[in-house]
Amino acid sequence: MPEAAGMLDVLIQTLRDVLPIAAVLFGFQVLVLRRPIPNLRRVLLGFVYVLVGLSLFLQGLEQALFPLGKLMAEQLTQPQFLFDGAGAHPGVIGWTDYVWVYVFAACIGFSTAIAEPALIAVAIKANQVSAGAIGVWGLRVAVALGVATGITLGAFRIVTGLPLHYFIIAGYVVVIVQTTMAPRLIVPLAYDSGGVSTSTVTVPLVAALGLGLAGNVPGRSPLLDGFGMIAFACLFPIITVMGYAQLSHWRARRRRDDENE
Amino acid sequence: MNLQRHLLAFARTLGDSLRDLAPIFIVIGFFQLVVLRQPIPELEQILFGSLLVVLGLTLFIQGLELGLFPIGESMAHAFARKGSVTWLLLFAFALGFGTTIAEPALIAVANEAAEVAAEGGAIGADTAARASYAQGLRIAVALSVGFAIVLGVLRIIRGWPVHYLIIGGYAGVVVMTAFAPKEIVGIAYDSGGVTTSTITVPLVTALGVGLAMSIKGRNPMIDGFGLIAFASLTPMIFVMGYGMLLDA
Numbered sequence: 001m002p003e004a005a006g007m008l009d010v011l012i013q014t015l016r017d018v019l020p021i022a023a024v025l026f027g028f029q030v031l032v033l034r035r036p037i038p039n040l041r042r043v044l045l046g047f048v049y050v051l052v053g054l055s056l057f058l059q060g061l062e063q064a065l066f067p068l069g070k071l072m073a074e075q076l077t078q079p080q081f082l083f084d085g086a087g088a089h090p091g092v093i094g095w096t097d098y099v100w101v102y103v104f105a106a107c108i109g110f111s112t113a114i115a116e117p118a119l120i121a122v123a124i125k126a127n128q129v130s131a132g133a134i135g136v137w138g139l140r141v142a143v144a145l146g147v148a149t150g151i152t153l154g155a156f157r158i159v160t161g162l163p164l165h166y167f168i169i170a171g172y173v174v175v176i177v178q179t180t181m182a183p184r185l186i187v188p189l190a191y192d193s194g195g196v197s198t199s200t201v202t203v204p205l206v207a208a209l210g211l212g213l214a215g216n217v218p219g220r221s222p223l224l225d226g227f228g229m230i231a232f233a234c235l236f237p238i239i240t241v242m243g244y245a246q247l248s249h250w251r252a253r254r255r256r257d258d259e260n261e
Numbered sequence: 262m263n264l265q266r267h268l269l270a271f272a273r274t275l276g277d278s279l280r281d282l283a284p285i286f287i288v289i290g291f292f293q294l295v296v297l298r299q300p301i302p303e304l305e306q307i308l309f310g311s312l313l314v315v316l317g318l319t320l321f322i323q324g325l326e327l328g329l330f331p332i333g334e335s336m337a338h339a340f341a342r343k344g345s346v347t348w349l350l351l352f353a354f355a356l357g358f359g360t361t362i363a364e365p366a367l368i369a370v371a372n373e374a375a376e377v378a379a380e381g382g383a384i385g386a387d388t389a390a391r392a393s394y395a396q397g398l399r400i401a402v403a404l405s406v407g408f409a410i411v412l413g414v415l416r417i418i419r420g421w422p423v424h425y426l427i428i429g430g431y432a433g434v435v436v437m438t439a440f441a442p443k444e445i446v447g448i449a450y451d452s453g454g455v456t457t458s459t460i461t462v463p464l465v466t467a468l469g470v471g472l473a474m475s476i477k478g479r480n481p482m483i484d485g486f487g488l489i490a491f492a493s494l495t496p497m498i499f500v501m502g503y504g505m506l507l508d509a
Binding site: 013016017018019020021023024025027028029032035037038039042043044045046047048051053054055056057058059060061062063064065068069072075076100104107108110111112114116117118121122124125126129164168169172175176179184185188189191195196199200201203224227228229230231233234 | 281282284285287288289291292293296297301302306307308309310311312313314315316317318319320321322323324325326327328329330331332335336339340343348352355356359360362363364365366377423424427428431434435438444446447448450451453454455456457458459460461462463464466467470480481482483484485486487488489490492493
C-alpha cells in the first residue's frame with residue numbers, strides 16, 4: 001500500500017521536526033527548572049495530537065490539494081491558456097493578459113491563509129488575551145485579505161518585472177505611518193501576523209505560482225524572479241490587521257459620539 | 262463524563278476545521294471546473310486526502326490547547342519565578358535556533374538559494390560548494406531566529422516598545438538591500454517568512470504571553486506579542502549579511 005508508506009514517511013518527517021523542539025523543552029524543564037511538568041499526561045497527549053494531526057494534515061495536502069494547486073498554477077500561467085480565446089499569439093504579452101492569474105493569486109492567498117494552522121493558533125491566543133475584544137474570525141479574515149493582496153501584487157511584480165525592493169520599501173513606509181496612528185494594543189499582534197500567515201499551506205502553493213509565472217513570462221528567470229511572493233505575503237497582513245483595528249476603533253468612537261448626542 | 266466532554270470538544274473542532282478548509286476546496290474546485298474547464302483527476306484520492314486534511318487540522322488544534330499552549334505558558338511562569346535572566350535567554354536562544362535549523366521549508370529555500378548563487382557565479386558550480394553554501398545559509402537563518410527570540414524576550418523583560426525595534430530593523434533591511442548582492446535580496450526577503458513553522462508559532466506565542474503575564478507591569482497584549490515579528494525580520498538582515506560576507 002503506497003499510501004501507508006507515504007503516511008509513515010510524513011510521520012517520520014514530522015517527528016524529526018518536533019524532536020528538537022521537544023528536546024529543548026524537556027531538557028530545560030528537567031535540567032534547569034528542575035520541577036515536574038504540571039498535567040504531564042495531558043501535555044504528552046497534546047503533543048501526540050499535534051504530531052499525528054500535523055502528519056495527517058500534511059499527508060492530506062500532499063495527496064489532495066498540492067498536486068492540483070501546483071498544476072493549476074502552471075496551467076494558468078501558460079501562454080496556451082492565456083491566448084486560447086484570442087486564437088493568434090499577439091507576440092507581446094502585456095500585464096493585463098494575466099487577469100486569471102491575479103484572480104487565482106488572490107483567491108488562493110485568501111483561502112490558504114484561512115486554513116493556516118499557525119494563524120489559527122495565534123488568533124485563539126489573541127482572543128483569549130484580549131478577553132474577546134479581538135475576534136478569532138476578524139483577525140483571520142484581516143490577515144487573509146492581506147495575504148491575498150500580497151500574493152496578487154507579487155504576481156503583478158513578476159509579470160511586470162519591477163524591482164522587488166521598491167514594493168517592500170513602500171510597504172514598510174505604510175507600516176511605519178500606520179504604526180503611529182493605530183491603537184497601541186494591536187501593533188505587536190499586527191507585526192506578528194505577518195510571520196504566521198506563511199506556513200505549511202501557503203508556502204508550497206505560492207512558491208509553485210511564483211515559479212510557474214517566472215518560468216512562463218518572457219524575459220523572466222525562475223531563479224532570479226521567482227522569489228519575493230512570500231515576502232509580500234508577510235508584509236501586507238501587517239497593513240490590513242492595523243487597518244482592521246483602525247476601522248473598528250473609528251466605528252466604535254463614532255457610535256459612542258452618536259450616543260452622547 | 263470526561264470522555265463525553267472530550268468528544269464534544271472534538272466534534273466542535275471538527276466542524277470548525279471543515280469551515281476553515283472550505284474556502285480552499287471551493288477555490289480549487291472553481292478554477293478546475295469553471296476556469297480551466299477540466300475534470301478533477303483521481304477524485305477518490307482527492308476526497309480521501311481532503312478527509313485527512315480535515316481530521317489532521319482538528320487533531321492539531323486539539324493538541325494545541327492540550328499540550329503546546331500550556332507547556333509554553335507554564336515554562337514562562339517557571340522561568341519568571343526562578344528569576345534567572347541568563348537561563349531564560351539561553352532557553353530563548355535554544356528554542357529559536359533548535360526549531361529553525363531543522364525546518365523543512367528552510368532547507369528547501371537554502372538549496373534553491375545555492376542554485377541561484379551557483380548560476381550567478383558567486384560560488385563554484387560543484388555540489389560541495391553548493392552544499393556548504395546552503396549549510397551556511399541555514400546556520401545564518403537559525404542564528405538569526407535564536408537572536409530574534411532572545412531580543413524579543415529581553416524586550417518583554419525590559420518593557421521596550423516593539424515598534425522602535427521593528428522600525429529600526431526595517432531601516433537595517435533597507436540599508437542592507439542597497440549593499441547586498443542583487444541575487445540574494447529576493448531569497449533574503451523570503452527567508453523571513455519561511456522560518457516560523459506551525460509548531461514554533463504556538464509555542465513562542467505562549468512563551469511571550471506567559472512571560473508578559475508573570476512580570477509585573479507588563480500587558481500581555483502589548484508586550485506578549487511581537488516575538489514572531491522579530492523572528493521574521495532578523496533572517497532578512499542575517500541572510501543579506503551572509504551574502505555580503507561571501508561576496509567580499
